[in-house]
Amino acid sequence: MAQVVLDHVTKVFDDQVMAVDDLTLTVGDGEFIILVGPSGCGKTTALRMLAGLEKVTSGRIAIDGRVINDVSPRDRDIAMVFQNYALYPHMTVFRNLAFGLRQRKVPSREIDRRVHEVSEILGLDELLKRRPAQLSGGQRQRVAMGRALVREPKAFLLDEPLSNLDAKLRVQMRAELKRLHQRLGVTTIYVTHDQVEAMTLGDRIAVLSGGKLQQLGPPQDVYDHPVNVFVAGFIGSPPMNLLRANAVNGRITAGDLQLDIPGLADGDVVVGVRPEMLRPAGDGLPAVPFTVDVVEPLGDEIVVHGTVAGRLAGSGADDQIPATGSGAELATVTARFDPQLRPTVGDRIPLRIRPEAVHVFDARTGEAIR
Amino acid sequence: MTMEAQADRIAWPEEAEAVERPRRRWLPFSPWHLVLFPLALIMLLPLVWMIVTSLETQAESLHFPPVLVPGSLHFGNYPSALRSAPFGRWFLNTFIVTSTVVVSNLLLCSLAGYAFARIRFFGRAATFMLLLATLMVPFQVVMIPTFLIVKKLGLFDSLPALIAPNLVSAFGIFMLRQFFRTLPVELEEAARIDGASRLGVLFKIVLPLSLPALATLAVIQFMWTWNDFLWPLIAVFSQRNFTLQLGLTVFQGSHDVFWPLVMAGNVMSMIPMLVLFFAAQRYFVRGIATTGLKG
Numbered sequence: 001m002a003q004v005v006l007d008h009v010t011k012v013f014d015d016q017v018m019a020v021d022d023l024t025l026t027v028g029d030g031e032f033i034i035l036v037g038p039s040g041c042g043k044t045t046a047l048r049m050l051a052g053l054e055k056v057t058s059g060r061i062a063i064d065g066r067v068i069n070d071v072s073p074r075d076r077d078i079a080m081v082f083q084n085y086a087l088y089p090h091m092t093v094f095r096n097l098a099f100g101l102r103q104r105k106v107p108s109r110e111i112d113r114r115v116h117e118v119s120e121i122l123g124l125d126e127l128l129k130r131r132p133a134q135l136s137g138g139q140r141q142r143v144a145m146g147r148a149l150v151r152e153p154k155a156f157l158l159d160e161p162l163s164n165l166d167a168k169l170r171v172q173m174r175a176e177l178k179r180l181h182q183r184l185g186v187t188t189i190y191v192t193h194d195q196v197e198a199m200t201l202g203d204r205i206a207v208l209s210g211g212k213l214q215q216l217g218p219p220q221d222v223y224d225h226p227v228n229v230f231v232a233g234f235i236g237s238p239p240m241n242l243l244r245a246n247a248v249n250g251r252i253t254a255g256d257l258q259l260d261i262p263g264l265a266d267g268d269v270v271v272g273v274r275p276e277m278l279r280p281a282g283d284g285l286p287a288v289p290f291t292v293d294v295v296e297p298l299g300d301e302i303v304v305h306g307t308v309a310g311r312l313a314g315s316g317a318d319d320q321i322p323a324t325g326s327g328a329e330l331a332t333v334t335a336r337f338d339p340q341l342r343p344t345v346g347d348r349i350p351l352r353i354r355p356e357a358v359h360v361f362d363a364r365t366g367e368a369i370r
Numbered sequence: 371m372t373m374e375a376q377a378d379r380i381a382w383p384e385e386a387e388a389v390e391r392p393r394r395r396w397l398p399f400s401p402w403h404l405v406l407f408p409l410a411l412i413m414l415l416p417l418v419w420m421i422v423t424s425l426e427t428q429a430e431s432l433h434f435p436p437v438l439v440p441g442s443l444h445f446g447n448y449p450s451a452l453r454s455a456p457f458g459r460w461f462l463n464t465f466i467v468t469s470t471v472v473v474s475n476l477l478l479c480s481l482a483g484y485a486f487a488r489i490r491f492f493g494r495a496a497t498f499m500l501l502l503a504t505l506m507v508p509f510q511v512v513m514i515p516t517f518l519i520v521k522k523l524g525l526f527d528s529l530p531a532l533i534a535p536n537l538v539s540a541f542g543i544f545m546l547r548q549f550f551r552t553l554p555v556e557l558e559e560a561a562r563i564d565g566a567s568r569l570g571v572l573f574k575i576v577l578p579l580s581l582p583a584l585a586t587l588a589v590i591q592f593m594w595t596w597n598d599f600l601w602p603l604i605a606v607f608s609q610r611n612f613t614l615q616l617g618l619t620v621f622q623g624s625h626d627v628f629w630p631l632v633m634a635g636n637v638m639s640m641i642p643m644l645v646l647f648f649a650a651q652r653y654f655v656r657g658i659a660t661t662g663l664k665g
């Protein structure tokens with residue numbers, strides 16, 4: 001177990017592709033940290049630099065205070081789980097698990113003991129004599145985990161380890177991973193593009209975009225206080241509704257939505273409201289007319305897509321679909337309703353928006369104003 | 371390791387393409403067989419003729435038109451052939467030369483092929499192009515320089531003279547490099563993180579997964595060396611250093627051409643190749659398929 005430090009780490013491929021841009025991050029001893037971001041944002045590259053599979057262009061990487069920029073992968077004492085598992089196809093599960101220990105000249109008695117201990121933890125006892133091709137996806141995933149665990153490394157690196165599993169197994173393995181980490185307490189750096197995994201697994205999450213660190217913090221903090229439009233749009237499912245707005249004399253206007261935020265400088269802003277913060281208005285509060293066009297009942301809640309007056313703001317986190325309809329400006333928004341409410345397509349529902357639930361971002365820089 | 375292990379790993383192209391395609395059948399076999407079957411017969415004819423001749427009498431062998439069904443089988447031609455020339459010695463020489471060349475090619479071509487496939491070093495692309503260029507130079511062009519080098523090294527008329535120039539081949543390096551590049555690189559990265567050295571990765575991960583390519587190279591190199599006539603003709607002089615091919619030719623020239631004995635010698639010289647070919651066939655047919663080299 002160890003503390004892992006990335007200090008102004010940059011990676012440029014072929015003198016032109018800036019894959020990781022000045023990433024600074026300290027992973028505490030025993031911490032479970034998530035690198036999350038859309039595909040191509042540099043997560044894998046960051047992890048591969050930690051593993052020693054990719055040279056650092058500039059900056060320093062240190063484990064327990066020792067700079068390891070020039071240390072070869074075998075001497076870093078870290079273990080990595082690959083997205084496609086990378087199990088050795090010509091070896092049995094036992095030999096897959098034992099390979100790392102054999103390379104390190106661990107006595108065979110000790111190898112036996114550790115392999116059996118790990119296979120018990122992961123429920124692999126029955127599979128030790130099989131080859132990877134004779135395993136199911138979930139079993140392969142566990143063998144890949146086991147191969148990392150058995151080495152008792154200083155840190156675990158996991159690159160989208162659940163992305164090749166079907167949805168149900170993914171949820172199961174997610175819980176299993178969390179349990180495992182609570183039990184073993186190994187420093188873990190986990191890469192994913194799935195913000196649900198990020199939210200549920202991490203002690204802290206680091207949101208990356210375009211190779212740059214956007215925000216670092218406990219999942220709930222990042223969810224509650226996104227520092228910029230990108231994070232606001234990326235974390236949360238369904239994502240935060242983002243609308244273009246204008247601030248004049250401390251009053252924000254976005255279509256039919258009006259909010260008073262004393263002290264706000266005049267100018268263009270982006271307002272963001274999480275889907276669960278949109279409620280049908282009962283009382284006399286200011287309301288925004290919302291026209292339902294898609295209803296997705298999920299059992300415990302209903303996700304409703306519809307339009308309000310206004311203009312969408314892109315977060316850069318995903319491809320926004322422009323609102324349909326011409327002339328009048330309409331923006332698609334998403335709300336999460338109680339299942340008792342049974343909205344139907346075409347309904348016009350007045351939505352209540354509590355001012356304190358509204359995020360405000362600078363339209364030019366994307367930074368959070370509040 | 372077994373074939374299953376091989377088969378699980380790599381989706382062989384022929385399997386990948388084995389998608390059910392409904393096709394109207396107007397023959398109980400593929401129409402291609404109409405072409406392949408006569409071709410196979412034509413290819414087999416010299417072989418059959420050789421075997422038949424090796425069992426005939428001298429009179430039958432000289433008869434025209436050729437006697438394809440001999441009156442009686444003279445198996446005695448075989449011991450006679452063995453007695454009439456130092457076949458044992460030649461066989462041993464050929465075996466020593468061929469096995470050394472095959473083993474050293476497997477080792478050296480693996481090392482070089484792996485370096486070209488995976489290690490980034492200064493001048494890699496240029497060196498590789500140079501290597502490919504040598505593939506296009508016919509042996510006759512380098513024959514004389516090679517002979518001079520071997521002579522300078524004091525190896526003339528010895529078995530090492532037959533071995534040294536063939537210890538490694540550009541073709542082998544090229545073929546293995548192509549195959550190594552098809553293996554998932556994550557396996558090697560996982561092994562390096564697990565603590566294996568570069569050589570450890572090659573010997574414990576890459577080579578065990580490359581058996582089809584290695585078998586292909588072994589068979590090709592074996593056939594080539596076993597059957598080589600030109601280089602032994604130049605590089606050795608005394609009968610005790612002859613290889614089978616060279617010996618058989620000399621034998622043929624020195625005996626007023628007693629065809630049944632010559633053919634008996636030829637049949638015997640073919641046996642090891644046939645054995646190897648059938649033993650390695652499963653691997654090597656796949657090797658050719660996956661390296662994209664059509665034989």
Ligand SMILES: Nc1ncnc2c1ncn2[C@@H]1O[C@H](COP(=O)(O)OP(=O)(O)O)[C@@H](O)[C@H]1O
Pocket residue numbers: 013014017018019037038039040041042043044045046
């Ligand atoms: N070996 C490489 N050579 C050149 N560019 C690369 C290489 N590896 C990754 N990249 C580029 O670096 C960026 C980050 O890639 P990656 O770290 O794989 O992203 P992620 O894992 O977040 O999807 C991408 O633009 C990708 O195209």
Ligand SMILES: [Mg+2]
Pocket residue numbers: 043044045
């Ligand atoms: Mg990736």
